Amino acid sequence: MKSFLGYLKEENMSLFTDFYELTMCASYFDNKNFEPATFDLFIRRLPENRSYFLFAGLEDALLYLQSIKFTDEHLAFLKKQGFKEDFLDYLRGFRFTGNVWAVPEGAIAFPNEPLIRVTAPIIEAQLAETFLLNSVNLQTMIATKASRVVHAAKGKSVIEFGLRREQGIDAGMKVARSSYIAGCQGTSNVLAGQTYGIPVFGTMAHSFIMSYSKEIDAFRAFAKTFPNKSTLLIDTYDDISGVEKAAVVAKELEAKGFRLGGVRLDSGDLAQTSKKVRKILDDQDLAYVKIFASGDLDEFKIEELLSKGARIDSFGVGTKMGTSADRPYLDVIYKLCETMTADGGFSPIMKLSKDKITLPGRKQVYRFMDAAENFEKDTIALADEKVEGEPLLVKVIEKGRLIYKFPSLGDIRATATENLSKLPEEYKALTGAPVYPVELSRNLLNLVKTLKRQLTITEINHGF
């Protein structure tokens, strides 16, 4: 049988790269450039309405770096693309030998702060670019989005429900993982449940109701199979007649010593309907029956529903969270910030372009706390500079060897929860949040000024 996922192997991620990474590497090789260089992975700016990032995607990034390896099959393909034998021979023996520093998953981060810092022979550091960006882009984007949804739900539970419209298989898995890190209670994705140990949740679809000629027969059939944990979808025909039938089934379950879990609303005016449904249930002593709501939800809709007094216990949030629909990508970039000079010293690098300045040199980020131990401001400094505050980047790979013990997903989730709790409330506003202060250290600022002057003089004015 034809295989449709056969290419998704760790080793094949060596080719999961933009072609230009390989052409650049070939030219570095050809010109005998094996000197170390440092690249920063960071996010240029905040998408609209976001005021922080919840960082995720590191585990895949580091496992990828450990796994890079060119097989005979890869090399045969690259040969056909015109790469020369000596470079292919070099790739045959390739492994990643550099040092990597990174911010842990579940950290709160801000624009321009290095999230992953790679120092390695320039070919190795360059080759890693595409995969690292792809991994951090998706997972940080979703963790950030989901943290906003969870915040808007004010303690009501949020379940990630978007699998059917997330962008492909890997996204379906990583969205479940990232949104769980961000505080979702679970996912509808069964494979993510098995793979990551995330709690899985599900109710029923309209098709289940419609496959029975009477709605109440569908409810009874489902309750027979799951007498103690059914959530009945009540809006296929009419919410109110739906909840009345659900109440009948709840009483039938009670008579047998069971309890109906909940009812689900998937359309219409959820605030209004949930209040009516709650009253109907309460009037029949069914206060224990929970109300679950879904249908085109995001952080803005949830905030609105709760502000209107919706009586909803749990939110199923799908497509809009699972694709970060209002901004389905981050301005995540990977920039050279340092090369080694002929005399063995390091030379800081900066790109000079009006709105696109990059910060030169090997850097560290320091976080400062206020009196209440909440986040107050960050300082981006040179790595060897003495600065107060808590350093965020930790060494994770040393000379190619993973020295970082991956935290469990539960621990990452706990870290995220703690960090979000230390981020002052004002930064969590869904719109109009203030800008969190991120400063440059004195030494970094001086370096930027010096390089700016140099670049302007040497490159622009003199040309060749």
Next chain:
Amino acid sequence: MKSFLGYLKEENMSLFTDFYELTMCASYFDNKNFEPATFDLFIRRLPENRSYFLFAGLEDALLYLQSIKFTDEHLAFLKKQGFKEDFLDYLRGFRFTGNVWAVPEGAIAFPNEPLIRVTAPIIEAQLAETFLLNSVNLQTMIATKASRVVHAAKGKSVIEFGLRREQGIDAGMKVARSSYIAGCQGTSNVLAGQTYGIPVFGTMAHSFIMSYSKEIDAFRAFAKTFPNKSTLLIDTYDDISGVEKAAVVAKELEAKGFRLGGVRLDSGDLAQTSKKVRKILDDQDLAYVKIFASGDLDEFKIEELLSKGARIDSFGVGTKMGTSADRPYLDVIYKLCETMTADGGFSPIMKLSKDKITLPGRKQVYRFMDAAENFEKDTIALADEKVEGEPLLVKVIEKGRLIYKFPSLGDIRATATENLSKLPEEYKALTGAPVYPVELSRNLLNLVKTLKRQLTITEINHGF
């Protein structure tokens, strides 16, 4: 070493499903419902500015149906989720035994038209929902978006460049495939090149330039490695001084009997700059040097650039196409349209809800051509109804067996090109395109009316 892609196996796609598919299946099993049912996969409505869909994602969908299989590991996990032994035993022997009809990849489709029609014992048909939606959502969304970009480029070549910010690994692969189907010339994704045989393209990054202390040294180093196919990135410091240096290198190459391939612009006013760059090159008899442009492009920007007379030969289009950023999901759904009745007959099913009517019964789509053999209108009809026009759905799986010969990717691309050429120009406008006429056949219309009346009377008024 910890595996980070180990879960991405065909067999594991059996758990790549919403939990509710399994709870519904368990209840069908529990209630001894093994009768056949028919589900339609279709897209409810067009996203803003789209006026058609370019269908893709079928191959994965069908290979998935062929691969569904529950392993001991899967069953052990499902047992922990509370499923009963008899249902798990049933799953142990599960395989898909139904019939499937589908529209071929590369077809043009419109809202409400069935794209995949699954008739199978209801448990089998239900279980397939999530994966089928996920596959069609991503690939049809991207093929549609990319076809708009290619159309806007008016014959200039478009290369898919978005790997770094596409939503995960699978998206990175499927975006390359779908945008190639839609008419892109190639991709930057090397693994997609190897896996699907798509041409790969790449130039160089700013980091390559910045790793040299002089821009021209970087150009010379790259040209040394790729003397006959270098595309030099000229905007790291200043476009104009960049192209002047590129021209020097081009002349150096000429002296050795080689030719510079092109220059690349990645920022600034691309229309204005490309004209200046073209003039500088032409003035030095370098008319053969192509201009390649990238940087935040989509169909709207490309249309604008060309309308301003930009002198660009080739567009590298990334994030906005690769995530379908203006609308990163489709309203793709999978709805029950027919069940079997107690007497063995089939009973058409329809959902009654104000804006969410589904079309009942097993259906076929017929396309009508005008005198010039262009697409004129479609009719959705009942499958057994006699209607003129070309039927779009073909039988692809019979009694669980794949009877469809997958076309090569090149053939799918050719089909897409041909179909797009038959779609009248007015429907390809980037904004404000008219609505393509899709009619319901007389029999289907009558069935809808009858069912509406029945549903209203029996379900709403009488309740229980």
